Amino acid sequence: MFLSKWWLYIIAGSLVALSLILLSVVQLREKKVDPINVGVLFSLTGPIALTEKPLIDATLLAIDEINRNGGLLGRAINPIVVDGKSDTEQFKKEAIKLIQKDKVAAIFGVWRSSTRKALKDILEKNDSMLFYPADDEGLEESPNIVYMGSMPNQTVLPAISWAMTNLGKKFFIVGSEDLFPIVLHEIIKFHLQSMGGEIVGVELVKTEDQIPPIVEKIVASAPSVIVNVLQASMNIPFFKNLRQAGITAEKIPSMSFNLTEIELKELEVPFMVGDYASWTYFQTINTPENRAFVKDLKKKYGKSSVVNAIMESAYANVYIWSRAVQDAQSIQVPSLKKHLALQVFNAPGDVVYLDEKEQHAWRTAFIGRILYNGQFEIVWSSKKQIQPLIYPPYQTREYWDDFVRKTLKKLVSHGG
């Protein structure tokens, strides 16, 4: 006999053992692991969908990237995208559903300050986390919100200071009748007074028909700079009226805090060429990281896609959350909160990190001039991250809390 029976037994036994090992390895690899649910809450419909839809793209891009690199804690991230329909009540309803029914580990979403404020109580009551991407007026802190956008001291004050040095000292402030513009107006007023600037007019706009008389006032007061905190849709009529009145960016430039590449892509660009805006990110930032980010986004969402600062913050939010989860080795909110302080991410614009006390981000500021192609030419950068100040330094915290309370009350009485 070629092989003795003992040899046959040994070979057969080894083959059985090997098969069992292979089977268990394969089973282990294929073992279903529940994904981590996260909520992506923005408006897909309604008037602010234009601004919020791209934020979904940026959030999903980051989630995709993490999933492609093996997920988080060995689990895939499952984004549950819901529509806030540009309505605060709908946002509240969807947020509750995401937290209570879908048991999401975190919510990435919301653009408007008023919506964020409306969700704050829900988040705190349910101890759930919101990663908020937009710039905000500050004057608020919550252990359940991560504020990735900039504070007024990070973009608005540097932009006003820069404008004072480079454009002139007379300012005309115009903005929509909403909490964010009103608070900015107040902060800018203090800043200009402190720096020796002059305010030649402050106007709040609620409807389009209010614009022509405001433009007349601008012409009459002949400011050096127009500070623009109008909501996106108001920009077309405002700039059209300005140009019709003979005011070009060369004559009286404007500094906008609500106008990004997204709005410029949708609006009639030439009206704004030469005007300025201040953000924590511009698509034109020339770094290898940003070039790769823009390339990836265009690859996924089409060549005509553009990126703005809020999208970049939405993208960074996912990474900051994932890093905190990695550190905590848990998706539970109490553990997560302990690992948020000083969490760092190399975002496309620059490195961002959360403050050690409040969950606001340290951000680098940029001032850009609008180009004829709807992009921004960067004319100034802080070069380093600026610490977020929730309460501007001119007044006490009590003053600002009182101011917000009164403003909100006023807005409600005005039907805002």
Place this chain on the structure above:
Amino acid sequence: MVDKKTILIHSKVSWARKSALAIIGLFFVMTLAVWSYYFYKKKELYQKTQERMVSIAKNRSERILDHVKKYTIQGQLRAAEPFLIEEMARLRDVKPEEVSSPATIKKEQKLITFLEEKSTELTFNNTIIITPDGLVVFAHSDKNYSGKNVSQLPYSGYALGESFMRAKMSLTTDISDFDFDPLLNRPVLFVTIPILHNEKLLGMLVQRVPREPIYAIGDDYIGLGSTGDITLTDEVEDGLVFLSRIRTENTQPLKRFIALDKTSDYLFPVQLASQGDRGQGLTMDFLQDTVFAAWRYVPKVNWGIVTKITEKEVLGQLNHIRLLGFGVLILFILILLIVSFYLGWFGPLLRSVNFYLHVWWIRTILFLFLLITIVWIAYSFMNQWNINLEQFKTLGAKKVQYAAENIDYYLHNSEITVANLAYDLGANRINKYDLLPRIKREFSEHADLQGIMIAYQPYEYSKEKKLYAPFFKRTKNNDVEIRYIDESYDYTQEQLSVNEAIWAHAGWYRKALENKEITIFEPYQDPELYDQLIIKIAVPFYNPADKEKQHPMGVVAYLFNSNSITKIVEQISLGDTGFAYLLAKDGRFMVYPIKNFINDQRTGQELAGELGSPSLLRMTNEALSGKSGFGFYDDKTFQQRMWAYYSPVSSTGWPLILIFSQQELKLPPLIYRHYWIWLLVLVGIGLFFLIWIGMKYAFITSNILYFFILIESALLLAFFIIIRASPIIRQPEKAITILDQVHLRQFVNERDRYARHIDEREPVEVPCGIYLYSLNFSKPTQASVSGYVWLKYPDTLAKELMKEPQFPQVIGGTNLQKSYETHEKGFTIMGWQFTFDLAQSFDFVTYPFDTLNFVIELEHPDLSQHIVFVPAFEDYRDLRPEKLPGIHPGLTVTGFGMKKSYFSFFKESGESNFGLQSFQNTPDRYYLGYTLILQRYLFYELIVFVLPLFIVLLLLYALSWVAEKEWLPIMILSGYTGLLFSTILLHRTLRARFMTGDVLYLEYLFFMIYLTIVLLVLYLVHQVYFKGRVSYISKAFRMYKTYFWPIQLMILFIITALIFYNP
């Protein structure tokens, strides 16, 4: 029946077998246990080390943040002091000229008194107070800043100025960059705190954060063993600057820079940390060591921190277990062998092995396996070149494409800048009167912008009619000068006279109008703009209502210099020789390491002609036609093959060409040698197998010994040929060989870039040439040399500067006589005749197969001047190392053949700063060296030493056989003694020639003879005293004698392999 004795023996044997089995089992278990423990501990140690690295990185970054935080809080508390606010309100309006006035000093005194009172709780002496306008009104210890306005140049560009502006603009406490401050002449870190009162900004209180505690944190190696380190780095434009010192280098903080390749797939931990990443693991650090590292980003200060320890040191902790493991393993094998021998297991064991080895198919399989291995090694040896080529090609393509993308991006942005002004002009947003401020803004925002030409209204457009056309030019003082093109020449004409075409370069106006869109023109050298290479971008402008672009209103053209593009191209490198250049569409050089190529308007085709290379010409033409590709050409000047990857910049079609030498693809001599050694060994074993197989089929029947001897001799001979053919030239650590002007420029540019990053002066180049007339190795560590040396000092150098060379290796016979001094082309040329003895560090270990590199080091005597001698290549006719540039044709060196001569740069050891602080500040300081490679003539050495030794060996062999026949021990012993005496004499002669502490390769041959004599004498003694009774000794010696030559050859082969494998 079994008798009692048999039972006793059996029981004894059985007991012995059981004991033996128990011992073997015990050692087997011990071996397993020790090795299992080793691997368990190794895993545990890896994990613990990583955790330790993470914990140290976290701890050190927290300590840095705490240190900065302490000063931030102190500063913020101080900024809120009512007295300070009051004083600030008074000092806020001080004018620069009043800073030192008695009144201000009085006010300052009050502040000092106040701050001194607080000195116990505050580090008062680091405080600076600045008014909102940027005027420093108080600086207690940093006096240099008093009266300076930090919002104005140059101070606004310093760390303090930038921090002040950020804090002022955001009204937020700011932490500055940790940077070298030229005014204070030291690295600084500031915390700037705005002082606000009654809704007014009163000024800034700046707290300088002491840097020593930061260095101390960086130097705190507790928990990092003897090789661990902490690096703090800051990312700059194209690399990293180290903020603390590196443990293994005596480098000052901020004086160490590493350039980083953005196209690299591998990022070092220092780079990952600085760009905001974090992680840990076994990785390779920037010093190319394998380390356990943890890296993270330190927020607020924005530094990268890396803690690391070498893997070698970590594993060193387990050395004792590993040694124990090996010890137990050897013991186990020994015991197994002894017990097997003792209990008679050996025979069956060997028989079974013998049986299996004699089974024909096992033998054949083993042979085939060997054959496959040989083929595989030979294939990978041959293929290594292809792998290298593929790697270089991929990497080269990546680098070229990355750079081409960068150039595209730059041009795209420049186009948009031009189009933006065109749009404003077309839309009538800027009129003639608004133009100048806008032009000034453009100049201030775009450093590369050198001029703007505009041809536009108020004149009505007509293709034949001149328009009003101003030309705005940036002057050397950064002012704007206006001239009018329309007054100089008729730019609307197709053809222009030579004079007219100087800066207009005809067609900018017409071509832009024809294209109706943004047009990038071919670069040209513009005498109007200080002979800079200018890239002109022109665009016609239309009224936005004119959607069809039917009625152009004029043309605007921007003139950019090529500085940014040059920088992008100059950063491309590949291996030791790779460099890149950029051509314009007409073939002229836009960027090339040798600047004269650009100034002389030479073309890529001309270069190909000069190098006598049709392949390069073909590739250049292909590249110019917009194709990408990869190929090689033969450089006739250097007689070497060069490889090129070329690809165009997509927006302009300018070809970007990366060149590298084929030398890069070749295996290093040592690897090359390794391959050959393994091939030889395997071929040798394969031949033995072949003999074995041959024996089976009976076609090898005669004495197998001859075959063994023949194969071994052939292997040894092949080995010597390989050693001779692939000499390992020992270069000093980090020596950079410079063979031509291109690589010299590349090296110098890199050093200049380094110097700028660490705020040091760029080294001053002094071309230097050398010509040797005689060379003689008077002693093993000394060479007597004579010849000429000449230096070319640029006229820009100070007259009183010491002008002569210094030879630091000189140990005697100094004779340096100035022969001539003349002045040519902006240089003072001085020549000296020299004769002296130079110290050399030759390595004779591999004698007689040794290769010597004779080196002459050259330095400028005044080390504080930062003068670097560079090879004066233009003074040599043929630069190919094989042609021995710098060697007089009549020069001969006894016993040696001259193989190559070339210039190199050697890195200073950094062991001492020679008392000069500035010297120490620059860690990578290089000095010039001239090297001559000499290879020993073998023939002479073979006759003198090797041949006698082989004769001695032959005589010993013969004597040992003679001793069997003629039994006269005393005569035999006399014979051995005589041979020993001759060998000792020869050995002494060799030692007298090479007084070195090392054992020379040839000495092993002596040792072999000594050993042979000892063995033969022992055998003789055994034969005399024991009459050959101890059969196994007799057997062993007979065996030794029978296999005398195979054994000697094998020993020699093993010794040679061990010494020359890694010499």
